Amino acid sequence: MAVADSNTTATIQIERATRASRATTIVGAILFIVLASMPFWADSSLLRQFTEFACLLVMAQMWNLLGGYGGMVSIGQQAFIGVGGYTLIVLGNFLGLNPFLCIPLAGVAAALMAIPTSQIVFRLQGGYFAIGTWAIAEIYRLSVANVSAVGGGSGTSFTALYGIARWTREAATFWIALAAVFGSIALVYLLLRSRFGLALTAIRDSEAASASQGIDVQRTKFWVYVIAGFGFGIAGALYFLNNLRISPDAAFGVQWSPVVIFMVIIGGLGTIEGPLIGALLYFVLSKVFSDYGTWYLIALGLLAVIVTLRFPRGIWGFVESRWDIRCFPVQRRLRK
Amino acid sequence: MISWIDTILQGVMLGGLYALFAIGLSLMFGVMRLVNVAHGDFVILTAFIGFVIVDTLHVNAFAAMLLVVPLAFGIGYAVQHGVLTRTIGRDPLPSLVVTFGLSIIIQNLLLEIFSADTRSIPGGGVETGSIALGRGLAVGWLPLLTFGAALAITGVFQWFFNHTRLGRAFRATSDDHEAAALVGVDNRRVYAMATGIAIGVLGVAGILHGMRTTMSPGDGPAQLIYGFEAVIIGGMGSFWGTFAGGVILGVAQSIGFRVDPGWGILVGHVVFVTVLLFKPTGLFPKTRE
Numbered sequence: 001m002a003v004a005d006s007n008t009t010a011t012i013q014i015e016r017a018t019r020a021s022r023a024t025t026i027v028g029a030i031l032f033i034v035l036a037s038m039p040f041w042a043d044s045s046l047l048r049q050f051t052e053f054a055c056l057l058v059m060a061q062m063w064n065l066l067g068g069y070g071g072m073v074s075i076g077q078q079a080f081i082g083v084g085g086y087t088l089i090v091l092g093n094f095l096g097l098n099p100f101l102c103i104p105l106a107g108v109a110a111a112l113m114a115i116p117t118s119q120i121v122f123r124l125q126g127g128y129f130a131i132g133t134w135a136i137a138e139i140y141r142l143s144v145a146n147v148s149a150v151g152g153g154s155g156t157s158f159t160a161l162y163g164i165a166r167w168t169r170e171a172a173t174f175w176i177a178l179a180a181v182f183g184s185i186a187l188v189y190l191l192l193r194s195r196f197g198l199a200l201t202a203i204r205d206s207e208a209a210s211a212s213q214g215i216d217v218q219r220t221k222f223w224v225y226v227i228a229g230f231g232f233g234i235a236g237a238l239y240f241l242n243n244l245r246i247s248p249d250a251a252f253g254v255q256w257s258p259v260v261i262f263m264v265i266i267g268g269l270g271t272i273e274g275p276l277i278g279a280l281l282y283f284v285l286s287k288v289f290s291d292y293g294t295w296y297l298i299a300l301g302l303l304a305v306i307v308t309l310r311f312p313r314g315i316w317g318f319v320e321s322r323w324d325i326r327c328f329p330v331q332r333r334l335r336k
Numbered sequence: 337m338i339s340w341i342d343t344i345l346q347g348v349m350l351g352g353l354y355a356l357f358a359i360g361l362s363l364m365f366g367v368m369r370l371v372n373v374a375h376g377d378f379v380i381l382t383a384f385i386g387f388v389i390v391d392t393l394h395v396n397a398f399a400a401m402l403l404v405v406p407l408a409f410g411i412g413y414a415v416q417h418g419v420l421t422r423t424i425g426r427d428p429l430p431s432l433v434v435t436f437g438l439s440i441i442i443q444n445l446l447l448e449i450f451s452a453d454t455r456s457i458p459g460g461g462v463e464t465g466s467i468a469l470g471r472g473l474a475v476g477w478l479p480l481l482t483f484g485a486a487l488a489i490t491g492v493f494q495w496f497f498n499h500t501r502l503g504r505a506f507r508a509t510s511d512d513h514e515a516a517a518l519v520g521v522d523n524r525r526v527y528a529m530a531t532g533i534a535i536g537v538l539g540v541a542g543i544l545h546g547m548r549t550t551m552s553p554g555d556g557p558a559q560l561i562y563g564f565e566a567v568i569i570g571g572m573g574s575f576w577g578t579f580a581g582g583v584i585l586g587v588a589q590s591i592g593f594r595v596d597p598g599w600g601i602l603v604g605h606v607v608f609v610t611v612l613l614f615k616p617t618g619l620f621p622k623t624r625e
Contacts (some may be wrong), residue, residue, distance in 0.1 A: 071427075102478050119613070132369060132568075135564065138601075142598075145598070298441050302441060
């Protein structure tokens with residue numbers, strides 16, 4: 001994706017692609033092909049693990065878009081994980097739709113729910129916005145817990161997959177997960193390289209200054225919120241397609257938030273590489289250490305606190321400043 | 337009819353407890369624009385400290401407050417001075433992540449020490465006793481004491497904020513912390529005092545909560561949300577507003593529970609959303625937009 005266009009003076013170039021980004025494109029393409037062939041050779045537990053990782057990665061990318069670029073620190077995105085998950089159940093179990101088609105529809109449903117939700121939470125700023133999003137997620141949770149058709153507080157199982165051959169089921173789930181991984185990264189990357197992304201980063205740096213330059217701050221934030229809702233809806237639906245069992249606490253519970261925030265903060269806020277590294281790191285840590293239960297969570301909490309205080313730009317922030325590597329350049333840089 | 341009056345009365349009393357959760361949040365936000373995500377977990381932490389003191393020293397729960405309040409103040413002061421002050425700035429993200437991290441740490445430490453079993457603090461008869469008001473109406477001693485404590489603490493807060501040297505420093509820092517520093521206010525100390533007082537109040541609130549109901553290590557987040565809703569319903573910048581917000585939330589939940597036990601908390605949330613939609617500055621705001 002070489003789009004280094006020269007300006008009239010010819011001595012100064014606007015750099016929009018780097019060596020690392022060209023390498024990333026090639027590695028990404030090879031990785032995509034190799035991964036896409038996985039259902040033909042990998043065992044089902046590996047496929048399931050990848051799907052789980054995909055959910056985490058999509059959430060991390062979307063939260064980063066919201067918090068790292070949009071400046072909206074939400075601890076209530078589980079509202080949309082839950083909406084996505086329950087949309088899958090309702091469309092699949094009750095309406096009998098193709099379970100795999102339900103995934104994009106779940107994203108749409110979550111995006112639609114993000115519209116009224118934004119009308120409420122956008123009335124709060126900063127820290128209160130964060131807790132407001134959480135309170136709204138609780139409303140979703142309690143409301144769904146009162147609906148007996150979906151099992152109330154104890155939840156229900158996803159039955160729409162019965163009758164689909166095991167290989168087809170696993171492969172389709174995996175390919176959707178793969179598409180979600182590459183799709184979410186591409187979405188954030190292309191979005192940030194566009195005019196919209198320029199407006200968004202301007203808003204992050206100063207709302208007042210960007211408003212004075214003619215950027216519609218509220219509208220831009222609104223779209224970021226809706227897109228993030230869409231992404232979290234997809235991730236939620238995919239997660240429960242992989243797990244086949246849903247309950248209001250599992251879907252709308254606040255336990256999602258520390259996980260998502262941990263991935264983004266540790267990896268590096270405000271970069272595309274950061275959430276990717278954070279998701280990989282969290283995924284590995286959770287597989288290795290989750291047996292330690294409470295101590296593992298205490299360590300995660302401590303790590304988040306220490307990283308925020310000492311290394312506010314996370315792992316990728318450190319790499320970027322040390323070696324000037326940019327795999328997903330979203331900025332425009334002037335070069336002689 | 338009488339039973340509805342009873343429901344509302346219980347709600348008002350419960351609201352006193354929510355006001356106690358909320359007042360510290362309100363103070364911390366007012367002085368530093370800091371939102372403490374771990375506030376509810378501090379409620380549960382002080383409740384468990386109270387539980388241990390009552391259990392080991394065999395003292396009355398109210399006597400235990402004499403120990404727990406200074407201890408809670410110390411914890412708040414130390415956490416602010418050692419950790420939180422470094423996160424204060426234009427960007428709300430660092431303070432949110434750090435207090436969220438503290439929340440996870442407190443919850444899991446309590447879980448590790450006390451397991452997930454529910455406990456409550458024995459109140460020595462206060463939690464079951466009540467005064468008859470006639471016509472079959474009665475009000476429990478504990479709810480009444482809770483409401484009285486909330487009323488008194490709110491009054492003291494408002495007076496303190498308006499009439500003392502430290503209160504003036506709080507207001508000055510709240511308006512413009514740089515200008516306050518210029519005229520000799522030690523911001524770091526003011527911040528630490530504010531959080532110390534905010535968590536100190538939870539020494540009272542936590543023990544009252546632990547006597548009122550059973551508690552377990554994971555109960556903090558719910559208390560945070562109730563306190564937060566009380567602040568938003570009441571409107572920012574006024575302690576009496578926060579108090580009123582707590583009472584409104586308590587009454588809403590109480591009515592909700594009366595109609596259907598599954599709806600109680602939800603009705604409280606609905607009142608919060610309604611206020612946010614129609615009066616985003618809260619019902620009794622003091623600060624202008």
